[in-house]
Amino acid sequence: MSKKIMLPPDAFLKVCPSRAVLTRIGQKWTVLTMVALQDSSLRFGDIRRRLEGVSQKMLTQTLRAMERDGLIERDVYDERPLRVEYGLSPLARTLLPLVVELKEWAERSLKTIETHNRIFDRKFSH
Template structure:
C-alpha cells in the first residue's frame, strides 16, 4: 500500500493525497501570491508587509504567514528587542517560486481589464 509522498507514487495534482495538491491549494489561497510578490524585494516587517499588500486584516495576514512559514516558503526572524522586532523573508524554496509568481503577475496585469470587462458583460 502506497503512502502519501512515497517514491512509488507518481505526482498527480488531481489526487487529493498527493503532496503537489497541497502546494496548489497553498498557492490558491487568497493572500499567498500577494505575500510572495511583496517579499520578492527582501525582508519586511509585519506592518510593512500589510501596508504593501493592502486590504488584508492582521489576523488573516498572520494566518497566511504562519502557513507559509510551516511550509518552508517564508522565514520569520524575531529579534530580542523592546519592543520585539519581527521580520519576514522568503526562503530558498520561496525564492524558487518567484519565476511562476512573476508570470502570473505579468499575465494578471496584462489581462486584468479584459477580465473586469468580461465580468461586467456576464449575465451569469
C-alpha cells in the same frame, strides 16, 4: 508485513498531498505576500500596509502557513521592542518568478477579463 507503494505526486489524484501545496500557493494573500517580499525582508506591519485589505488575522494565518511550508523565514531580533522580520526562503525564491508573472498577468489581463465578464453577464442575465 505489507509494503506501502510510493507513487510519484500527481495533483490530479484526490489523495495527492500536492493539492494542499497548490491550494496554498494559489491563494491571493500568499501570492501577494511573496511579491511584497521579493526585494527584502519586512516586518509584519510593513507587509500589512503593503497588502491593502488584508486583515491582521488573515495575514497572521498566511504567514504561519507559508512558514510551515518552508516558503518564508521568520527572523526574531532580540531588541526592545522585539523585532520580527519575514523573508522569502530559498524554496520560495524558486517559485517567485512564476508568482510574479501570475500577478503581472492578472494586471495585464484585467480589462479583457472584465469585458468577458460583462458579455457573459449580459448573455445570461435575461
